[in-house]
Amino acid sequence: PYYMALDYAPEFRAKRIVHRIEELDKATVEDMLSIHSERTSIPASVYVPHVLNLSNLNPLQAQAQRILRNWTYKMDPDSAAAAVYSAFRWKLHLKVIGSLLGVLADQALVSGGRGAPTHINHLAIRLIEGLENEDCSLLPDGETWDTTIAQAFAEGVEYLRETIGKDPEEWGWGKLHYTNPTHTLSEIFSNHKDLLNPPSVPMGGDGDTPQAGSFAMSNPFIMTGMSVARYVFDPSDWDNSRWIVPLGSSGHPGSSHYSDQTDLWSKVQAIKMAYTPKAVQEISVGKQKLIPLVK
Structure with a gap:
């Protein structure tokens, strides 16, 4: 009932941190370090069961679906399931959020900063709530959650085939999800960019896990949001x-x-x-x- 703010983050990361802390008795430095690497995705636990209910899949889609079947929703860098889920969800966002934004979609979906991406993130939260409540009001006209998920899954699988290869066992999340640090001067001094630009590394997590690893809709899945420092203090x-x-x-x-x-x-x-x-x-x-x- 009280106005707080329009700029907020969903509860997913905080809930996982609280869950991990509540499991501890006498926390050690190693225990707290492990929370920094917590990669369980709550949104994945909402979406994936619906993907597992899909039928009439082609052989490649069926193989990708099998990879999801025993997944524990951990966004590990070597996880093929995490790659399948992320490609599916990206395609879902493009379809549904793009439809909601209408004529603004082309501009909003490629924008950086805190403006359009913040609105897109808020809509992404609403999609999860809509799926949980079987509410189709945010979907394009004539679409159901079943048809929307089926199309996004098919497009996500095709994206992975084109981007990584036709063997789903090779679809590691870290092959898509990595850092790309670029020095301000590397474009000017291109002959020295190998010296100026720090190395790129694969990473786990995403924008919904305590191990932060968010990315822009316009450039999936290159990391743009991550922890710039991690600390564990032992008083x-x-x-x-x-x-x-x-x-x-x-x-x-x-x-x-x-x-x-x-x-x-x-x-x-x-x-x-x-x-x-x-x-x-x-x-x-x-x-x-x-x-x-x-x-």
């Missing part, structure tokens, strides 16, 4: 805390620490965070001195 022993960033501790492309954390970050691992003077001194490999400019 009983601060030197036992952990941290990790997507690239490294240096912003200099020539530094060995420019992107030396990327591989660990992609695997949702972490490094020790030194707090006490002794711990800092023990792991230090260099010093930087800031000298004031004297006029």
Whole structure:
């Protein structure tokens, strides 16, 4: 009954975090790190049972459906099921949300930033609610959830065949879902882009899981939203805390620490965070001195 805001996120990520915390007794650093890698998708648990009810499938679609049958809804980077689900849902959004937006669809579906994508995300939440309540009011005229899901699934499977190959066992989520960091100057100094651009890495998760990995409708499934830092703090022993960033501790492309954390970050691992003077001194490999400019 009270107005709060128009800019909000759905509950899916928070619910999974709360669920994981409630399972713990005496949480360890490792326990909390594992929550950073939580990849269970609540929306997938709503959509996939309906995909499993589809019939009259061609052989490739039937094989993709079988892959979903024993899936636990975890958006792991090596999961073919996660790729099938994501391609299906992307095609579903294009069809239904595109219809809802009408003449604005072409512009909205390729927009970046927080404007149109925010409205699209809000509509995506409504679609999940509509499916759960068997409400077809958001669907294109004459469509039912059965016909809409069947078409989106067929188009998603065809997209995967064209993009990755005709063997569904090879359809890993990480082959579609990866980072693509681009240095601001790499376009100007194209001869040095291999030095300037940090490495691309496959990732799990998506926009609905605690391990964040959202992407734009206009450029699926290249990641545009992710954790820029992960922390686990141990108040009983601060030197036992952990941290990790997507690239490294240096912003200099020539530094060995420019992107030396990327591989660990992609695997949702972490490094020790030194707090006490002794711990800092023990792991230090260099010093930087800031000298004031004297006029």
